[in-house]
Each structure stands twice: as C-alpha cells, then as structure tokens.
Amino acid sequence: MSRLKVNTIQLAPGSTVMTMNNMQPGFILSSTTIRNGTRSSLSISAYTVIFSGSFTKLRADSTIFATCNVFGDGFYSGNCGVGMQIDSASTWDYGCHYQYDGSWSGTAQTTTISGQCQWTGISAGSHTIGFGWRTFNLSSATDRPFTNFNPNNTASVDTRNQQMVSSIFVYEIAT
Amino acid sequence: MPLTLAVDQIQPAGASYVSWEGVPTGMPLAINVISYSTRTALSTNAASGSIAAFGDYFTKLRNDTVLRATCTVFGAGFYSGNCGVGLVLDYGTANERWDYGLAYQYDGAWVSSQQTTILMGHSQWTGVSAGRHIMSFGWKPADGGAGNKPFNYICPNSSDDARNNQMVSRIVVYEVYP
Numbered sequence: 001m002s003r004l005k006v007n008t009i010q011l012a013p014g015s016t017v018m019t020m021n022n023m024q025p026g027f028i029l030s031s032t033t034i035r036n037g038t039r040s041s042l043s044i045s046a047y048t049v050i051f052s053g054s055f056t057k058l059r060a061d062s063t064i065f066a067t068c069n070v071f072g073d074g075f076y077s078g079n080c081g082v083g084m085q086i087d088s089a090s091t092w093d094y095g096c097h098y099q100y101d102g103s104w105s106g107t108a109q110t111t112t113i114s115g116q117c118q119w120t121g122i123s124a125g126s127h128t129i130g131f132g133w134r135t136f137n138l139s140s141a142t143d144r145p146f147t148n149f150n151p152n153n154t155a156s157v158d159t160r161n162q163q164m165v166s167s168i169f170v171y172e173i174a175t
Numbered sequence: 176m177p178l179t180l181a182v183d184q185i186q187p188a189g190a191s192y193v194s195w196e197g198v199p200t201g202m203p204l205a206i207n208v209i210s211y212s213t214r215t216a217l218s219t220n221a222a223s224g225s226i227a228a229f230g231d232y233f234t235k236l237r238n239d240t241v242l243r244a245t246c247t248v249f250g251a252g253f254y255s256g257n258c259g260v261g262l263v264l265d266y267g268t269a270n271e272r273w274d275y276g277l278a279y280q281y282d283g284a285w286v287s288s289q290q291t292t293i294l295m296g297h298s299q300w301t302g303v304s305a306g307r308h309i310m311s312f313g314w315k316p317a318d319g320g321a322g323n324k325p326f327n328y329i330c331p332n333s334s335d336d337a338r339n340n341q342m343v344s345r346i347v348v349y350e351v352y353p
Contacts, residue, residue, distance in 0.1 A: 005188040011197030031201030159318035
C-alpha cells in the first residue's frame, strides 16, 4: 500500500482544477447552488421552466443528483407535473411535488414544493438545470402550481413574509 | 502532461487535517449536523424582534469556503400563517445574518392540535470567516409585527398524538470549496 503524508495538496503549475479519479462511489465531486429570490407571477401553461441555472459536470461517468425547495403563493392547480429538467424536455425527473390543500382559500397561503431528482448518462461539460412543470397530458395549457413564485411582504399577500428564496442544489457524484 | 500521483491513502503529516487547494468548486470539506429533539413550547416574537428556536455551534475550517445548509423542522399546534422563518448565522451577535430559503405550508383548514407542520429549505452564505459560529432556526417577521410563531410546539411527540415518536428537527451545515 502506498501512503502519502502531507499537510497541503496543491494544483500542479498550469492546471486550473484538480481531477479526482477513482474516488469511492458516492463521493461528491462538485456541487452548485442555483437560487432565485424574486417574486414573479406565473402564466398558465402546459410546460414552463420557472427558474434555472448552469453547472459544469466534470466527468462523463458520474451521476447528477439535485434537491429543490420552491415556494409560491396563490394556489392554483391541484397537480400539474412539477419537476426538474436538464437542458431539454427529454430529461424531466418528477422527484418533487407539493401537497394539495383541499381547503385552500387565501392568497397568503404559502405552497412549498420539495424533492430530489437524479440523472445518469449526462455528458461532461456545461449544462442547464431548471425547475418547472410539465403536465402529463400536455393537452391543456391552463395549469401552474401557484399564481406567484417566491412570496414576499407584498401587502396583498402577507406583510410578515420575508422575501423567500427558492433554490436547487446540484451534486455531481462519483460512480 | 498532468502530474499524476498514485496513492492508496492520504494522511496529514503532523497537521490536524489535510488542506486541499484547487479542488473542484462545490466539493464538500466538512458537514455538521445540528439536531434538536425536545418538544418545546415556543414564545411569540416581540415587536420588531425575532426568535431563534434552536441551534448549535460548529467550526468553519477555512476563510474562502461557502456555507450551505438544509433543514427540516417539525411542529404541532398551528399558529401563524406566515412569520418570516429562516436560518440565521451567529444569531444575537453583530454578525447576525438571516437567509430566508425555507418555508412551511399553511393549512387553511387546520383544526386540531396534533396536526404536524413541516418546515424545510436550503440556505447559503458566503464571506464567512473561519472559526466558531452558531447556526440556528428561527423567525423574523418582515413587518416587525409582534405575536408570531410558526407553531406552538417544536418537535412534536406522543403528548400531541399518542402515535407520534419523538420527532427530531435538524439543520445540516455544509462547508464547500468555492
């Protein structure tokens, strides 16, 4: 067994990032945070990406895992196929959702969406990950999870609200 | 030709831990888990005030890293529809910094004390110095109004519903490379 005893490991001159080969499965190679803290109204649609951001995947053989927390006010559709996608509509993962409140009655009510998604077979390089909704039947353009994304202290909603921040955490995992 | 070093083990040579430079952005350096599992009655905040319900200390290892946190917090006895919940770094100090990347879902038909409210989210801070810090969960209404709290009791147990185990609320703090 070869054992290296050092206090600091630095990049070789001329390199920009250290390449980690043969790490144990499940090791987090890199991660990216995508955050949005602006309240905006959503249009009804069968298919919309609400917010997104880019990340760089370091290796072709790794897995992408993402968690999300998304907030809205003004309940609208009981279900509408919320999820996350990478780059294109062919990569939607529906590992997130919100809980329908059958007695919803007020604009101030916050809807919380949470979940975890995973993708394999994504190439190395720059990609865009986004959160949105895509109805299964795609036949009706009348859906959205809520009326407004990212509640804040707008008087017509609830002056107690701070500006809420929705986010996606993206992890690249060694396989 | 990149320099490649083949080893099976890397150990510190006298230091407390191995310091890495130039690793990929977002690679975790350390994770701290803050747990709270005591059913506790919550107070309401005073005017223009805030409350931290639970938290704990952790040590940030480097100056140049980013702090991220995830949380799941559970309560019984619904109270305020909204109240500006958040995670707060260094609560009660001159460096207090709130992040409002979490929320709970109001149930307009809430009628019974045993109903559980779930609060969850993600937060992030940059520019935090190395050293000892405290991470807490709390609330701070934006309008400064008094008398708010997300629920009556944090961490429900069998006192709220005989079927409940003692629930555990947690904040997980990640220190990641920039």
